[in-house]
Amino acid sequence: MIINTLKTIFKRDLNQLINEIELYQNESLIWHVEKEISNSAGNLCLHLIGNLNTYIGSVFGNTNYIRNRPLEFSLKNVPKSDLIQKIDATILVVEEALNAIKEDDLKMDYPLLVFENKTSTEFMLIHLTTHLSYHLGQINYHRRLLNE
Template sequence: MLSLLQNEIQLRICEESIPRILHCLDLLSDEEVWFKPNQNCNTVGNLILHLNGNCRQWLLFNLLEIKFQRKRQDEFESRTYSKKDLIEILEGLRSDISANCHRVTEKDLGLEFEIQGINTTGLGIVVHVIEHFSYHTGQIALLTKLIKNQDLGFYGDNTKLDCQ
């Protein structure tokens, strides 16, 4: 069961969400990465910085004890990163997750943590990080579709699925 969970971390974040975000970045210009439709929305760049900070704080720092100093507010205010910088941040995160997700143990899943004022378990951390990553990946995809007015091709030709 534990290896299934470790595989889900790898699959959902490293093989699904990060490649989708990288695809969006490939379609966007440096200027479009920082496009903000209104004051209540985030930019693609800020969402990437936020995903990096959240994943490193929750999963890598708290659960796997890999040092990280987070400045959460900077994730939403910064506009100083190039598209290339953001790609390097995502690739570094993917590398760190891939290199360490196998270290999650059954004991870790039952441990209790307090993160950002939230009481959770190790399992709660894993669930939070996967769903949080997916949530913001969807926002990045939507922003990219709004900016570029094109299908992102995440599902190829699988438009007709047999769900009987």
């Protein structure tokens, strides 16, 4: 039951991420930073893509994704169309990987040590939904501040 809920939330929020990126009227503003805001919407988008491909795609989907986390925050001026294509691909990876998880697997330890202590797979997947939502909100706010 929770697997279907997680799939629904990930798909909804990743589609909303596409919507947010598409709503930037001036594509260059996707990469704009100012004052104490050090992460652009584009870099947050790349970070979310890397995060989900690592902690869901690679772990449960066996995608062999290799993450370059520093690049998620240093890469600039990726075309909007490329970002959207990467999000679309991430939607498929997440859905396929979640299809491989059984309800009983949720109570098992998550295979990687991500935090100070081991967590359950269920905890990690719920954490990943809130991480996505957190940065999605930042991107929404960034866009609304900068759109003319």
